[in-house]
Every structure is written in structure tokens, then in C-alpha cells.
Amino acid sequence: MNTLQYSILSVLARKACSGYELVKHLEVLWPAKHSQIYPALTKLSKGGYVDYELVQQSGRPNKKIFETTEKGLSELKEWASIPFNDPAIKDEFLVKIYAIRLLEPEQAESLIKDRITFGKEKINRLMENMGEIEKDLHHDIDQTKEFGRYMLLERKVRLLKEEINWCHWVRDFVTKSIKFLLPVPISLGYMEALISEMLFLPQLLQVIF
Numbered sequence: 001m002n003t004l005q006y007s008i009l010s011v012l013a014r015k016a017c018s019g020y021e022l023v024k025h026l027e028v029l030w031p032a033k034h035s036q037i038y039p040a041l042t043k044l045s046k047g048g049y050v051d052y053e054l055v056q057q058s059g060r061p062n063k064k065i066f067e068t069t070e071k072g073l074s075e076l077k078e079w080a081s082i083p084f085n086d087p088a089i090k091d092e093f094l095v096k097i098y099a100i101r102l103l104e105p106e107q108a109e110s111l112i113k114d115r116i117t118f119g120k121e122k123i124n125r126l127m128e129n130m131g132e133i134e135k136d137l138h139h140d141i142d143q144t145k146e147f148g149r150y151m152l153l154e155r156k157v158r159l160l161k162e163e164i165n166w167c168h169w170v171r172d173f174v175t176k177s178i179k180f181l182l183p184v185p186i187s188l189g190y191m192e193a194l195i196s197e198m199l200f201l202p203q204l205l206q207v208i209f
Contacts, residue, residue, distance in 0.1 A: 001075070004032055005040050005049075009068050009076040012050060014145040016067035028126070028152045041066060049075060100174065112171045119160045119167070126157050 007030035011022055022037050032040075044050040049072035052064040068076070093115055100108050130153045133146050 001079075002040075004030055004036060005044055006076060006079050007032075008037065008040055008044060009049060009072050010148070012066055012068040013073055013076060014149065016053075016065050018063050018065055020063075022066075025149070028149070028156045044072065048072075097170065105175075108174050109171065112167050112174075116164050116167045119164045123157055123160050126153050126160075129153055130157075 007026055008022060010029065011017065011025045014025075017025065019034065019037050019041060022041075023032070023034060026032050026037070041050065041052075045052065045066075049069060050066050051069050052066045055063050055065055057063060093111075096111055100111070103111065130150065133150050133153075
């Protein structure tokens, strides 16, 4: 089993949901597309790790509501207890930052600005999700199935805030670097004096040597 399958088991251990709902819940856990989730659900179902109920819908396609079986819970518990591997980070934005020296100043500015906007919008959505959890709770959060999800939402918000601060630092650093690399303005009088010295240089060398 791969990490996506264990992530699906983790979500379904908290609440039964459809494949469409899984996409939303996995966003802060192990982001995946529909094309990845449904094959994973099929394998989990065939292995007896998840079960599903077929819900009839009028005017709309029927849908499957999945939930973790006892076998799935046992497998998830065993997996969660073993040491974790080094985290894999794949982010297209980071690759673009690595190659930022190739961009024009306005392109670099736009790239970083877009990331800051993305981060702020994502924080707002995550905060709304956290607010919904807090609003629906009738007792201590650490005693509910929402505890793990709430912790991950808080972590994501903190990481995004830190990344926004880092983006501001990158923008300032890049701006200063570009200014440093630009040629220093040279006055016309200085240029004339420099040219005169260059024209006189061959004659001076003849005298010396």
C-alpha cells in the first residue's frame, strides 16, 4: 500500500464520505486528484480495507459512500506506529524560484506576488474550515474525530503565513540584487575624460617603453 491509500484510510476512519468529498479532505493531508483517488479506493475495496454503500440519487448518478473496515483500521494503526520516511516536497513554484535569475524584474515580481495572493486566499479557506469545526463542537476538540484534521489545518495555516513572510524577503532580496547589478549612471563629462585618457594611452606607452 502507498501513502495515498493510507491517507484515504485516515480520512475514512474519521467519517464516511464519497470519492468527491475525499478530494477536499485530502487537501491538507495528501493532495490527490479524482483520477488517483478512485483507483486507490478500488484497490482498498478489493483488499477488504474499505467498504461502501451505494446511494441512489434521482436525476443524478448514484454515488458510493466509503468507510474504513475493521481490517482497514487495524492496518492504519499498525502503519501509523512505524517510523516515517523523509518528506517528499514537489512544488512547481520552488522550481521557478530556483530559476528566477532568468526572469525579467517585472516577471519575478509577478511570480512572487501571485504566490503571496495564493497563500492569503488559501489561509482564508483553511480558517473557515477551522471555524466550522470549532462551531460544531459540543465538547473538547481533542476528544473528537476532528482532532487530527484540526491540527493539520493549524499547521498548514502556520506554514502558509511563514511562506508569505519568506516571499516578501525573496521579493526584497531580488529587488536589491537587480538594482545592484544595474550599471551605474555615468555623466557625459566623465565619459569624455575617460575617452581622452584611452586615446592618450598608446602614446604614453610608447614613451615608457
